[in-house]
Amino acid sequence: MSTIAHERFEAVIGLEVxxxxxxxxxxxxxxxxxxxxxxxxMVTPLCLGHPGTLPxxxxxxxxxxxxxxxxxxxxxxxxxxxxRKNYFxxxxxxxxxxxxxxxxxxxxxxxxxxxxxxxxxxxxxxxxMEEDAGKSIHDQDPYNTLVDLNRAGTPLIEIVSExxxxxxxxxxxxxxxxxxxxxxxxxxxGNMEEGSLRCDANVSVRPRGQKEFGTRxxxxxxxxxxxxxxxxxxxxxxxxxxxxxxxxxxxxxRLWDTSKMQSRPMRSKEEAHDYRYFPEPDLPPIIVSxxxxxxxxxxxxxxxxxxxxxxxxxxxxxxxDAKTLTEDKYLADFFExxxxxxPNPLDISNFIKTHVLRTLNEDKKHISEVNxxxxxxxxxxxxxxxxxxxxxxxxxxxxxxxxxxNNFQNVLPDQDFVTGNITFLKGNLDTNPESVSNFVPxxxxxxxxxxxxxxxxxxxxxxYLPVLEYSSAKGLAEKLNxxxxxxxxxxxxxxxxxxxxxxxxxxxxxxxxxxxxxxxVGQAMKASKGKANxxxxxxxxxxxxxx
Amino acid sequence: xxxxxxxxxxxxxxxxxxLSDEEVKHLGEDMNKxxxxxDLLNELDTTDIAPLEHVVEMDSRLRKDEAKTPLSHExxxxxxxDADSDYFRVPKVIE
Numbered sequence: 001m002s003t004i005a006h007e008r009f010e011a012v013i014g015l016e017v018x019x020x021x022x023x024x025x026x027x028x029x030x031x032x033x034x035x036x037x038x039x040x041x042m043v044t045p046l047c048l049g050h051p052g053t054l055p056x057x058x059x060x061x062x063x064x065x066x067x068x069x070x071x072x073x074x075x076x077x078x079x080x081x082x083x084r085k086n087y088f089x090x091x092x093x094x095x096x097x098x099x100x101x102x103x104x105x106x107x108x109x110x111x112x113x114x115x116x117x118x119x120x121x122x123x124x125x126x127x128x129m130e131e132d133a134g135k136s137i138h139d140q141d142p143y144n145t146l147v148d149l150n151r152a153g154t155p156l157i158e159i160v161s162e163x164x165x166x167x168x169x170x171x172x173x174x175x176x177x178x179x180x181x182x183x184x185x186x187x188x189x190g191n192m193e194e195g196s197l198r199c200d201a202n203v204s205v206r207p208r209g210q211k212e213f214g215t216r217x218x219x220x221x222x223x224x225x226x227x228x229x230x231x232x233x234x235x236x237x238x239x240x241x242x243x244x245x246x247x248x249x250x251x252x253x254r255l256w257d258t259s260k261m262q263s264r265p266m267r268s269k270e271e272a273h274d275y276r277y278f279p280e281p282d283l284p285p286i287i288v289s290x291x292x293x294x295x296x297x298x299x300x301x302x303x304x305x306x307x308x309x310x311x312x313x314x315x316x317x318x319x320x321d322a323k324t325l326t327e328d329k330y331l332a333d334f335f336e337x338x339x340x341x342x343p344n345p346l347d348i349s350n351f352i353k354t355h356v357l358r359t360l361n362e363d364k365k366h367i368s369e370v371n372x373x374x375x376x377x378x379x380x381x382x383x384x385x386x387x388x389x390x391x392x393x394x395x396x397x398x399x400x401x402x403x404x405x406n407n408f409q410n411v412l413p414d415q416d417f418v419t420g421n422i423t424f425l426k427g428n429l430d431t432n433p434e435s436v437s438n439f440v441p442x443x444x445x446x447x448x449x450x451x452x453x454x455x456x457x458x459x460x461x462x463x464y465l466p467v468l469e470y471s472s473a474k475g476l477a478e479k480l481n482x483x484x485x486x487x488x489x490x491x492x493x494x495x496x497x498x499x500x501x502x503x504x505x506x507x508x509x510x511x512x513x514x515x516x517x518x519x520x521v522g523q524a525m526k527a528s529k530g531k532a533n534x535x536x537x538x539x540x541x542x543x544x545x546x547x
Numbered sequence: 548x549x550x551x552x553x554x555x556x557x558x559x560x561x562x563x564x565x566l567s568d569e570e571v572k573h574l575g576e577d578m579n580k581x582x583x584x585x586d587l588l589n590e591l592d593t594t595d596i597a598p599l600e601h602v603v604e605m606d607s608r609l610r611k612d613e614a615k616t617p618l619s620h621e622x623x624x625x626x627x628x629d630a631d632s633d634y635f636r637v638p639k640v641i642e
Contacts, residue, residue: 059609146634279600287606
């Protein structure tokens with residue numbers, strides 16, 4: 001965005017975030033809200049809108065939204081009611097969505113966001129409960145629309161911000177904060193790409209200094225955090241150009257197109273929505289007693305801000321590192337799991353920051369998706385700390401373990417290796433799928449490591465894990481020949497050889513070119529494949545050439 | 548306050564009702580009678596009275612968050628006017 005535009009105009013942005021709750025059953029019916037199942041198999045007569053069915057409120061819908069309300073400093077309404085939002089669409093078989101209108105259960109809260117140069121408090125207008133609709137499929141059948149009602153009735157909360165946001169960056173920071181909170185509360189997985197977190201944005205611009213808001217547009221269809229930022233930026237730009245060109249902004253809903261990186265007005269019937277909200281007669285009011293509220297407050301986990309402060313005070317971590325590690329709950333959990341009783345937690349946090357995050361970024365994976373065995377990072381850091389492996393070999397060892405467990409293949413339809421409920425295999429199935437028959441089944445658990453297995457798999461499912469043949473990180477380091485050699489006999493032979501092979505460098509070194517020490521140590525590391533203890537090599541070279 | 552024929556047709560459309568001209572006229576008259584009655588009620592001062600949302604004074608009973616067996620796929624689609632082996636089938640909805 002041009003700075004000139006920024007000087008003359010400011011944007012006013014409000015976000016509406018829908019979070020899909022991680023409950024075991026739907027909002028008003030006792031069946032699982034699961035996706036990826038065969039169409040129309042996760043339904044009850046209620047989800048299908050059959051006459052005579054009545055909704056019953058899921059306790060966790062209420063508890064989870066109160067958690068969210070408390071975590072965002074909201075007032076919790078002692079009494080709130082559900083409302084019907086009426087409209088006709090095939091994926092909404094009842095003809096109305098159960099939602100909340102006049103009395104949201106949570107209201108008047110705030111979250112604090114951090115930007116590079118300043119912090120800001122963003123108001124949360126309201127958080128209310130509602131149910132999701134089913135799914136319409138328009139492109140599979142040329143003459144019909146197909147409807148899958150598995151999603152119908154999935155519990156959602158809608159978090160509505162005050163129009164306090166002024167820049168796309170603030171919107172991004174706010175949305176990220178909301179994701180962080182729902183993840184820490186474990187009420188939603190926060191995955192925008194998969195639609196469990198959805199965001200619509202209301203955007204308008206006004207000349208700086210003007211009090212009244214400009215005409216706003218609503219942006220939809222932004223399916224990633226970055227897209228939200230980009231779509232808002234595009235929209236601000238579009239509105240400013242329109243106004244500066246003498247035009248006026250039309251109130252409309254616009255869809256973001258990721259491939260074109262631009263938005264277009266949504267094609268829809270011109271008539272404005274008329275939802276005719278009225279109190280849902282099938283559901284009596286939701287009453288939240290002080291007792292219930294305080295009970296839920298007591299259950300609230302340590303949230304990111306508090307955890308960040310604790311990392312600084314408990315582990316002596318820098319503010320920045322503590323922020324990096326606590327931004328994502330799962331990463332913070334991973335770090336604390338790896339510390340165990342290790343005396344130098346900072347070595348572990350540094351390793352995670354540098355190497356674990358590197359591999360995750362390279363593979364575009366989330367920490368929850370890789371199956372690093374418990375204690376593996378601690379074992380590697382500890383070997384390095386005791387000088388048993390060099391820092392560079394610590395990285396090699398880590399990469400080896402990461403690759404093996406990351407390439408974990410869950411189930412293969414191969415019956416040859418049935419030796420029990422779980423069969424461990426040696427080898428990397430991702431890179432050698434065709435050589436499965438060469439793999440050796442090891443029907444055992446792995447000493448020193450606990451591997452997370454998908455326990456939802458039915459009994460006798462074959463789980464093939466590309467397991468390495470080792471009983472500890474040290475065992476693997478030995479097997480991979482990564483152990484640092486501090487044996488003076490071996491090192492002396494090595495140093496003698498290097499001195500003999502590089503007479504020119506020896507001469508120059510003796511002539512005063514001391515920087516060549518790096519060359520000799522480098523040669524020793526190369527010849528020993530990184531195993532030579534560099535400190536001892538340095539001492540030996542110095543002694544032999546100067547002594 | 549009175550309801551015009553245009554408003555009757557608008558509300559009918561929202562409710563997906565197809566009305567004849569005769570019905571529009573009738574319903575308009577009925578609605579105007581109802582609104583007239585409301586006007587009568589409006590003469591009462593209700594400033595300090597909370598709106599009545601439910602006639603029955605009771606709280607929602609909350610259900611434990613437990614999943615039970617869903618309806619079978621066959622039963623789910625059984626009463627549909629139109630379906631294929633997986634989905635409910637409806638006339639093409641243009642987005």
